Amino acid sequence: MKSTYRKIPFSDVVVKTNKNAYWGRKWNLSDVIYFVVMLTLHLMCLFAPSTFNWKAFWVAAILYVVTGIFGIFLSYHRHLSHSSFKLPKLLEYFFAYCGVQALQGHPIDWVSRHRFHHKFTDTERDPHTPVDGFWFSHINWIFNTEYVIEKVGKRKNVGDLRKQFYYRFIHRTYLLHPLALGILLYKLGVGLSLCGAWE
Structure with a gap:
């Protein structure tokens, strides 16, 4: 993979940019699935201005709080990665399930990557x-699942999660859960059926 080095403006930090982040490597099935899902979601946003309605807006706002704040920030990050506080198991599993719906990966993968991030920060x-x-640290890392293994090896830092059946089950069935949420929202009338352009 070819790299270029450049200095960030007004800083002494040198950034290495991988030129072939997308096309200069072999993609596995997980990479392709993440890419297709993200591309589809962003292409669908092109229809958002012409199909806006307040019901869909509030569903999106609530889902942001549930998946982003409760799922990623509170569960994946503060609780599972850093053990910042304790929760009863039922609440722990509920908040982790909220994180599953955020489409950032299953808890074992996300927590392992984040623990490695703190262990090897900016190295x-x-x-x-x-x-x-910037783009790699922001989102491109999601599309290259093998890259993490190349850098740090297997996920040996999440033994606490691997011991629990719940997290192993979520790992094996990860993509089914966001898909089920999408189908549920569609059946409740919050999906494409609300969009005039689709009727």
């Missing part, structure tokens, strides 16, 4: 360092 082994470039 060559950091799985999503900004030193690899």
